[in-house]
Amino acid sequence: MSHQHVLSVRQQQAAPRRFRGPLFLVAFVASATLLIAAYWGTIRLDQVASTGARVVTQAVLQETVNRLRSMTEDYAYWSFSYELIQDGDESAIFEHIGSGAAQSDLFDQLFILSPDFEILHEFHSDGETYPDFAAMQPALQGALTRLKGLPPAQYQSVSGYAQLNGAFFAMTSAWITPDYIETLDTRLVPVLVGLVHLDPGWIKDLSTLSLQAGYDFTTAVPTGAFLENATALKGADDQHVGYLVWDSPVAGKMLRQQIMPAILGVCASILMACFCAARFFEGQHKSLQKAMRIATTDPLTGVLNRAGLRHVSQLKLTAAAIAGARVAVVYVDMNGLKKLNDAFGHAVGDSALTALAQALEASVRDGDFVARLGGDEFVCIIFDQDPKDGAGHVAERIIQMTDNPFAAKVPDRKLELSIGIAVATGDIEWEELLRQADAAMYWGKHRGASRAAYFTESMDHQPLPPSNVEHAS
Template sequence: MYLRQREGLSDIFLMAEDNPADAELVTEMLRQAFDSRYTIVCVDCFSKVMEALADGTFQALILDMNLPDQSGIDNIAQLGAYYPNLPIVILTGQDDLNSAIDALQSGAQDYLSKNHVTPEILARSLRYAQERKYIEQQLKKALDDAAYRNIQLETQAKYDPLTRLPNRTYFHDAANRVLHRAMRLVKQVALLYFDLNGFKKVNDAYGHLIGDKLLQQISIRLTDVVRENDFLARLGGDEFVVITDVLDSKQEIYPLVKRIQGQFDHVFEIDAHQIVIRPAIGVAFFPEADSLDLLIKQADSAMYEAKEDVINPVCFYTDQLAAQFARTQKIEVELGRALTRGELTSRFQPVIDTAQTDRILVEALMRWYSPKLGWISPNEFIPVAEFTPAINEITRQAVKDAAGFYNALIHLQDKIDKIAINVCASQLSSRYFCRLFLQWLEEFALPKDKICLELTERQIVENADTCRDQITLLQQHGIQIALDDFGSGYSSITHLLDLPLNILKLDRKLLDRIDQNERNQALTAGIIEMASRLNMKVVAEGIERPEEYKVAVELGCHYLQGFGIAKPLSIDEVAVFYHRAQSD
């Protein structure tokens, strides 16, 4: 058991988590969510939970479903029997709707997946858990009126306390009844899954109270436009869902989509604030998806596709998306096996230093050949791994391969300048990951000053606040940080001022045919000048033609990389490449 104590605080939480890494991540999320104003007691088994509750009073319990000495739904029931006034938030790696429903029905106030939780979601969940438990306590006081008590308890079980819309549990029950009826009648059903683009910015700009009032207003507007037999529910956060009554044809859904969109054409006026916000809507159909779980997943996938369309953010689940979804599922299954079987290996793409061509710089690029699925692009498996424990295992493999590269070229070690390793912003936002990464460098005897970590521009811009401290920590150990794909559409000059970066890697679109595009030349020259004034180096990526190489050098790029120079190579091939380069 350990205690995280903060000064002058009233929020005291108990967390049951036997994985030290997950415990550290949750602690960091609490720090961000409550601005360090909290106390947390962490235990690693269920027996210690009972001991801690016997000794102290806590505002809420954050409970992992799988503890080494006792696991499952019975834990919630036992806690409820001994400590009926304790709010419980389940935080588990089981991303399963049925498990969530079982947990809520057994007495938990909320159910969160470790794969999708954020500081904002965790803070909101803890706040609402306390609110829901308080409501439950008040209801239990009405023992003299059994009929009133039963009605209120049923309302609490089925309806969201903020918006008064049906909640996830009620939606699940109602949706299954609709699907059974559609199956019996040989009809179709549509599921609309949507969230609010920019809702986090509303909370950040105006506070959670305004965000809550916005959700309440949206719920009222949506209630006015769904059909009498359609079922509208709030799943949590800013996520809403509508499951229609049975349909004769898919085209019947279009007027409903239009009506929902129309409710966001008017400004929301809240406490003298005028807020403009729009939903991204994903639509899937039964019986193409033959279960409620699959229907939700398909609509959710379509919703994220809809977010890419700024003008009309609506997407109907297509055959192409279905194929992509099926492949993603296979990749997720095979990825865990691939790590244990050693199927992932690194290739190293040379990077030319235009000032010192004898210096050795490479980027370690992970490659995966699956005996079952064939060659799988990093663009496919990295997004799948990013929010699972597999991403850290992949990074550890990259560090191990980089150490193998460094030690294999022992006769050239004095020439090795940097080995770049790609990481995700979700990793770099965690102080635990930074410590873990430094441990890996020690484990494989890889000098820290030989390492450069690369993140894509979109990732780091979206997570700038949480990444900043960890970037500084790594740089204190001599590790450089590179911003990849700069100029790909997410650029903000202010981020270059806010983030302590060492290297900018220009998006390959800027370099494509740059010898024939004077506007790209002017933009690239400006970026290089700006980066130099900020003490940053610039890498020109995607060099494929001699003409592009020549112009990039003339414009002042410090480093060059691309298939026109060398493709990703094995260690032996890298040694041959640099031997030839030095001979030339």
């Protein structure tokens, strides 16, 4: 029992600790960190992609309107445009104005209207079929009404978005006003209306720029996921005419689906590596425990050997007990071992030593230690608040437990012991305490077998009395 106790102390203070718990904790933390980082990173990628799609979409919409406004104003404020319209030269009007819609990407449609907003000329991109002005007029009415309230001399245009039967377009309207507008009758100034249709081709270009697919137009207020992936389209009167919506980004989700098997494989590898490392370290730990047990254990009796006793003397609890005068040493010597070996053989002698070791271990309490110094000498280390009294009780139990034959082969033989006790005084070294117990044992040997003697200072100054024990060890 005491021997197991010292091994547990050695394990706590000298042997390596178990590694399985810490290593699996490391594996769990590393795997969790990797999984969380991958998941958070891909979620963040989708968030960045969503923000990027919104920024690019709004920028493209704004650029579409700005470019349309700029080109419409360039044509409207060109003096030659006004003069051509006044002359009514259809071919010249087409060549200098209408070709902007028919032969370039500046406009999809151009309308030239009278001051009363009646259609004068209409042009559209070659190869495209768009509704004529009569069909488009309801969608343009708000912008034209607003333009009507702006004097031509202010050189202001009206821009915005409009929709007709679910088809959306950007538009700009402006008075066709030359730089000599002050000399004109403003009641005769015509109107130029430029349109860019937000058709599939425009959406394709937007998708390429924003790296985002799934664009669509709707007049319904977005709900659900489209709340974050939508931008409003306002008309010339600053009223909502619809919304441009797009699918939630899936780049992060797709990446997560692609890399997650690999990440799970890495996590499994980390766990396996930690498991193997734990098995290795535990094997090393067990080997070290076994080596320590062999190094500190007497192979015959199973109690501590001299090396184990030396370790006990170096423990902090031993030093503290000595300093606090809470420890005593019981030194036990078995008399007559040599005669026993000579008469009955070493097997019987070994049985006697084993029986004595068992009696000593049964006599001490948990937390005390038993060690064999060699030959027939044993030591018990007793920790107690009253070490003198505690050691005395241990000595009495030892004597009682050895007052019976120890082997069937020699039923008439009992263990004869000499016992010496030394009690720490608080200012004594371990080696000195052990020497005092040894000296007390010799005084006990000379006084008679199976008796305990306490060390006194006079023992160091008086000769030993005549021995009452036959020296046969």
